[in-house]
Amino acid sequence: VDSSTKEKGLDRWLESFARTSFLRSSDIAHDLKTPLNVAVLNLELLRMRVRRLTGDSEDEKLNEYCRSLELELRRMAKIFDTFFVLSTPPKGESAPEPVDVARIFAEAAGEAVLDSTVDGTALVRAHEARIRQAFSLLLEGASKLLVAEGRTVRGSSSDQCFTVTVSGKPADEDFEPTKIFKFYYTDADGNPDVSLAATRLIAETYGGELNATQESDKVSILLSLPLDQSK
Amino acid sequence: MKRVLIVDDDRATSAGMADVVEEWGYEPELTDTVKSGWAAVTRLVPDVAIVDLKLPDGSGLDLLHRIKETYPDVSVVILTGHATVDSAVKALKVGAEDYVTKPVDLPRLQVILKTVEDKQAM
Numbered sequence: 001v002d003s004s005t006k007e008k009g010l011d012r013w014l015e016s017f018a019r020t021s022f023l024r025s026s027d028i029a030h031d032l033k034t035p036l037n038v039a040v041l042n043l044e045l046l047r048m049r050v051r052r053l054t055g056d057s058e059d060e061k062l063n064e065y066c067r068s069l070e071l072e073l074r075r076m077a078k079i080f081d082t083f084f085v086l087s088t089p090p091k092g093e094s095a096p097e098p099v100d101v102a103r104i105f106a107e108a109a110g111e112a113v114l115d116s117t118v119d120g121t122a123l124v125r126a127h128e129a130r131i132r133q134a135f136s137l138l139l140e141g142a143s144k145l146l147v148a149e150g151r152t153v154r155g156s157s158s159d160q161c162f163t164v165t166v167s168g169k170p171a172d173e174d175f176e177p178t179k180i181f182k183f184y185y186t187d188a189d190g191n192p193d194v195s196l197a198a199t200r201l202i203a204e205t206y207g208g209e210l211n212a213t214q215e216s217d218k219v220s221i222l223l224s225l226p227l228d229q230s231k
Numbered sequence: 232m233k234r235v236l237i238v239d240d241d242r243a244t245s246a247g248m249a250d251v252v253e254e255w256g257y258e259p260e261l262t263d264t265v266k267s268g269w270a271a272v273t274r275l276v277p278d279v280a281i282v283d284l285k286l287p288d289g290s291g292l293d294l295l296h297r298i299k300e301t302y303p304d305v306s307v308v309i310l311t312g313h314a315t316v317d318s319a320v321k322a323l324k325v326g327a328e329d330y331v332t333k334p335v336d337l338p339r340l341q342v343i344l345k346t347v348e349d350k351q352a353m
Contacts, residue, residue: 041247
């Protein structure tokens with residue numbers, strides 16, 4: 001069996017794998033969250049039990065461990081939603097169509113109450129609902145990372161792609177650009193934040209990218225999506 | 232003591248939920264299908280029903296419809312593991328008191344139950 005036959009076989013299998021995952025994605029996310037829910041319930045019961053056994057006294061360390069466990073369980077729920085819902089096409093929709101992402105970006109920035117600039121129109125082959133979610137998650141994540149003062153939000157097109165750039169000074173002194181796209185990223189206040197990891201996954205689904213650059217005290221987060229070249 | 236009916240087909244979920252609401256001072260009762268949930272509603276007429284959206288013999292919305300048609304004073308809280316809130320919004324339109332997503336935010340659920348209790352006491 002030559003390598004091209006093997007590749008074709010793998011492609012067919014991947015297509016079937018993707019189709020199955022897509023058809024069951026929403027149910028899988030739901031089912032995976034059931035054991036997480038049981039864990040959260042039992043964690044609370046454990047906390048209640050210990051409080052009772054210790055004569056209603058609060059133990060700060062125990063509370064801290066419980067809070068941390070609960071945060072991680074909730075993070076996992078968000079990860080499941082990202083992988084099984086946000087990174088798959090919306091239910092009931094057909095193949096991606098050219099959509100004006102410049103308009104969607106302007107609307108998302110308006111909803112996030114962020115001043116932004118955007119040029120003209122930019123057609124990207126995608127599902128509108130998912131692109132809207134990607135922009136919304138990007139703006140949510142970037143707004144927490146970069147201080148409001150001096151922050152700029154801009155959408156622009158080149159021949160090849162539409163790029164959203166959010167630039168500004170990082171809120172956290174120990175800002176590390178490689179960490180912010182990880183599903184285990186936790187912000188300076190100790191809260192799990194998967195918004196940029198989810199944005200990146202959606203962007204990549206439609207052939208795009210999400211990156212960050214840092215120059216002295218200025219950070220830029222860039223989301224680019226390839227323009228539809230069919231016309 | 233207020234009676235809370237929990238309708239969820241996952242035993243670990245309903246048992247955990249029952250223990251938590253019992254700790255909060257409510258009297259829980261468990262069922263796991265639309266059919267057994269409806270039977271429990273007609274038998275107990277609970278103050279509150281916490282109903283999972285996805286049940287083995289149908290949707291929690293079906294049970295919500297039946298409860299609201301026959302026992303409008305029974306408050307229903309919908310429990311959902313779905314990421315989107317479309318079905319939860321549908322539930323609110325049919326008359327659900329509120330909805331909670333999995334993993335359940337327990338302080339929020341406690342506030343919902345307390346609000347229901349206060350409303351029913353008026």
